[in-house]
Amino acid sequence: MSKPKLVMVGNGMAGVRTLEELFKIAPEMYDVTVFGAEPHPNYNRILLSPVLAGEMKVQDIILNDHDWYRENHVNLHLGKKVAKIDRVKRQVIAEDGTVESYDRLLLATGSNPFMLPVPGNHLPGVIGYRDIADTDAMIDAAKRHKHAVVIGGGLLGLEAANGLKLRGMDVTVVHLGPWLLERQLDEVAGKMLQKSLEDRGLNFLLEKQTEALIEGESGRVAAVRFKDGMQIPAELVVMAAGIRPNTALAESSGIYCNRGIVVNDTLQTYDPKIYAVGECVAHRGIAYGLVAPLFEQAKVCANHLANYGIGRYTGSVTSTKLKVTGIDLFSAGDYMGGAGTEEIVLNDPAGGVYKKLVIKENKLVGGVLYGDTADGPWYFQLLKDGKDIHEIRDHLLFGQSTVGDVGHQGQNKAAAMSDEAEVCGCNGVKKGTIVRAIKEKGLFTLDDVKKHTKAASSCGSCAGLCEQILASTLGGAYQATASDKKPMCGCTEHSHEDVRRAIRERELTSIKAVTEFMEWTTPDGCEKCRPALNYYLISTWPHLAADDPQSRFINERAHANIQKDGTYSVVPQILGGVTSVEQLRKIADVAEKYHVPTIKVTGGQRIDLLGVKKDDLPKMWADLGMPSGHAYGKSIRTVKTCVGAEHCRFGTQRSMDMGIKLEKMLFGMWSPHKVKLAVSGCPRNCAESGIKDVGVIGVDSGYEIYVAGNGGIKTEVAQFLVKVESDEAVMEYTGAFLQLYREEGWYLERTCHYVHRVGLEHVKSKVVEDAENRKALYARLLDSLKGVKDPWAERVEGELKREFEMLAVQPA
Amino acid sequence: MSDWKKICTLADIPRLGARVVQNAGGDIAVFRTAADEVFALHDKCPHKGGPLSQGIVHGKRVTCPLHGMNIALDSGDAVAPDVGHCDKFAVKVDGGDVYLKI
CATH class of the missing domain: 3.30.413.10 (Sulfite Reductase Hemoprotein, domain 1)
Structure with missing residues (x-):
């Protein structure tokens, strides 16, 4: 039987992310075809600014190379723009005549730069800032021309201006608003930012309205004229005055659009066969232009494409970070404040630091950080969690380190660390290694970082630091998840909180019942969720839920602590650390009989016998006649x-x-x-x-x-x-x-x-x-x-002893 | 010469668990999945030599108890992004008995 066909129009970050999420949960479900208007495979658009600034190269920002499409059997049409959707025949038709049929269609057409409707906006030398071609055009212009004007003092405009300046041009940023980044910053921070960019040689014209772009003798743009009559030279004009969802294709096909392709909480358009994700979408009236919310959309959309029918996208709180090397800026949520809100402000203009936190009803609702953004991710997490901050209010502004949640070695300023600094003391992972993995392998979550670098995968004390490194490396692509919404593991979308609640309310009493009811994507879970589920079951339903030894880590299954060489340690119970001649003599006798190589007094006032072979454990326990000290669980x-x-x-x-x-x-x-x-x-x-x-x-x-x-x-x-x-x-x-x-x-x-x-x-x-x-x-x-038995005594003989017995080859 | 040798009955290995067969060339871990498939690997993780037989079995994978590397039971390969390989042994179930080729 042939598989249903999924066609995707648009080959950008949101769309390809949706495919990746889909392949994770239902790899074999569809025959997938992708149309991309650009001649490149999916690349990391948010890293175009470092490319323009000369800090990275185009090949560094490719997220999915051609091999990825091949390995996933994606039929890829690059450099082909889709001209038409025939919703009756369920076909898409490209400009070159290529036709593909679909059973489900995914629109991920992204957005277009908004080109100011002024005379001369079509002239050579006038461009938007959106893709690799635009970036190449700017790099090329910087080689041959002198004057650049960037229209728009938003994130993208400032990054473009910075890049062009670094490439040797005289750059003027023209902005309609009273201060820079007025959608991300309040006035104080906006002015501080302007000052430090001026110190780098950028020029600013604020509250200026562009009237026309003037053609030069060569036919290329030569100057910009403003409403007040002022005119400045410009051989390159970059329009960065915002983006507009690219809805042309959807609209021409009769799909309902209203400042974006309108979708519901499952990312479905008004045509049930057609889904849409990314910057082209209007969800609850909002079109997002940052990558983090788009990834959340991708995940939900993939779930529905896979017919899982769970997950709703309910909108995102966003945070922003300017990617201009050397300038630290972070803002999130409602940073302006106003009626019903309180503000805590630190303002040190000489030191170049400004922090403002906006608080409403004891919760953090927004903030702006300038000059010192190390705590940005932490504030963002507090904001998303909706955490009551009144207990930590008096030192909230001074950051996470002052409330006792510091990482390894007290190191908590990820951005300030050198590449050589060790982040993970357990596995010896340096900051540079993590940053490289994030960039080269396209990692976006802490889980990805753990898997690829092993940082934070042992004791976990550097998880916060890794999260910060992730945030500072990814900038706007970083998305903190509310802690109580984080999935337990890769097997499920559900959080620990959700699972505990379901076990309690639905009276689930076995792992099978939980994974079936909560629609686990794996047949029998993994090493992360099974021990958690087993604990939740036996703690919620004591005497009812059966303990599952195969879902316990070896130490709790063998009632002894596994050591690096595969031997075990035995720690008998010594109540309150108070022992007796009789106990000490028994321990000494057993240690001698089984040739225990190391005897150690523990930090918990007991005696540890180390280096015991697994099959000796039940024999030793029998000889000891003392209960387990539970030193392993x-x-x-x-x-x-x-x-x-x-x-x-x-x-x-x-x-x-x-x-x-x-x-x-x-x-x-x-x-x-x-x-x-x-x-x-x-x-x-x-x-x-x-x-x-x-x-x-x-x-x-x-x-x-x-x-x-x-x-x-x-x-x-x-x-x-x-x-x-x-x-x-x-x-x-x-x-x-x-x-x-x-x-x-x-x-x-x-x-x-x-x-x-x-x-x-x-x-x-x-x-x-x-x-x-x-x-x-x-x-x-x-x-x-009630009725708890000593686990050692239970395993000295009988069925439970089997765990400790080796098999031997039986004679034929 | 390697030959099929009986080691135990299927019921002797717990579902989603393993048993260890003593062997001159190094212990062999024999795993049983939830679907009663049986696999055998050298009981030594390619990472730092941990006894794989003591790990948690899930799907067709086992997680090494020492540092959590996942090994695919059917190939002996470490699961990406980890890299490594563990020798595998032929194993079969016949009439409820488990045979290992060693």
Whole structure:
């Protein structure tokens, strides 16, 4: 049976991105034909400015080379402009007479530069700024002529002016508005930008209206005349006064257009066989001219072309960044402010820094950064997440580093880093390597960067930094996704939040039920989503959902920690770090019997036996006769204690006892990530309660409970939750907090990240202020831990032991 | 000379899991997919030698437990953009028994 035919008109970034998304989810579905009016394969149009400025070459900005089209069996017509769509016969006809039939048609015709309707706008030497041919024309003009005029002081105009100046021309930018980039900047930032561009030798004429372009003796343009009578020489005039959706083909075929080809939230036009994406589209009345929203459209459109029927495009908040080397400028959202908004401003004209954040009802709604844009992506993320910022308001303007979310080595200014600087300390990836991969391989997401460079793919502490590098390298093409909308993994569109909700509300109790109900694109998920799903199921439906060992990482399947050489480590439970002669003797005997090469005291006050072969594990566990210490799981780990009032002359509370009670209560508790506790007997805090998921500090009148501390990847000081008087209250509050985290946390999110996301206020409202809810949480925790067995004892004999047994070739 | 040798029954290998066959030339990992297809690879990741048998199996791939490289079970090749290759062995299921050619 022959496949349905998909024809795409337009071979630009939005269209080809749609194909890429389509090939990812339904590679074999269509016979695909593409018409491109330009003679080039798909290239990165937003990098034309660096090409003009001489910083890159045309071949560097090709995104999909000819091989890509061949490998994906795309029938490619380059240099052929489509003249007509016959919607009755379902055919497209190119100017050269080429005819192709379609079952589905995708219009991605992009936009055209707006040519001012003034006399002389057709003269040689008058061009728009849109494609490789325009760029070549400018480079050529710069070799032979002296005076250039750029009409339009927007992003594109300024980038063109900068490039022409670098190529040796005298450049004047003519702008109708009162300041530059008035669609992206407020007046203060606009004036600062103008000053620094003037320092580079550019000239500006603001509030000038062009009246005519004057023809010279050669027939080429020679001058620009304004309404006020002023005239300046120009052998090159670049029109950068905006773009218009290219709807000529759609309109002539009777497809409804209104300042763009009108589409619904599935990117479908008024003809159901015809879809449209990109700059040619008007979605809810808006035609986007930046690449990031177009990629969002591409993803949704591909989903519908693949008949998945899910995903809606609901519009985009955009951010912009000017690609003029040496000038840092960032703006997003509602940067002008106005009624009902508040502004926080930092203005240092001498230092060349200006920052303005616009806040409405405790949420960031827009901002402009000039001179120091390192925090642009972070602000943009806050804006998209709609995060309540009142807790961090007092240092919001000073950036992410002041709110404790810094990357590796405290490095958080991606743009300021040299190419040689190491970004990922785990895998030794330098900034230059990441930037090169982004440019050469056409990467657009953090996930792409992780896959191609391995940066941020181990501990993840440099993910924020990688995201910044991505943002500063891509400029306007960078698109932050709201965190609660980020897909779990490549198998699904759904976020962790969506999946947790569906499991709860739809009462899904198996991985199969989740992946079927939520339309996973892979048959049985991947190494990223399966462990998450397994955790969500067993934590939401304890005693109901069955644990799936094959969906657990090896450490949790083998109940031991895998080491670099494939051996394992054994850490028996030593409650509260308090041991005995009997325990120590058993551990020593076992270590001797199995020739354990390394014995190490752990940070969690236990003893680690390292270098154990997998098939020895059950035998060792049997000989030890001690329960598992869970030193390997996304689970309760240890409760660290100091000696406390039992011995210490300063101790106010019996911290060892309290720690042992907590550790016993939490035995066998699975959680989104590992959970570590500590109990100190006095504020000297020898058990380091200040950097634990739950830290308890004894004081004379009772206990203080701190939560969401972290001593690992990102050192975070725990935050004060509540002060209580009795041991029972410590158990209840601790249990309730951990249960809240177990129910709301996303897989692999430590408590510090979880509380950072939901806010301490939220935690307090559920655990401290609402006694009934606290008791209910505590009861659910105890219920889910009811009947928990020691995993080691369960695996010493019987069915579960099979995991540890090797196979041998059987005699014939 | 290599020959078909019986190693276990299909039921001995968990679905979406693996077992390890001891072998003089290096351990061999025998995988079973959700669709009951069986594949065998040298139990050594081309990246840093991790035991692939201990990884999570999904589709026709396994993810190495050490650093997360994905290996295609049917070819032994690392999944792009990673590069690498792992030796594969012929394996077949006959009457519920699994045979390996070694």
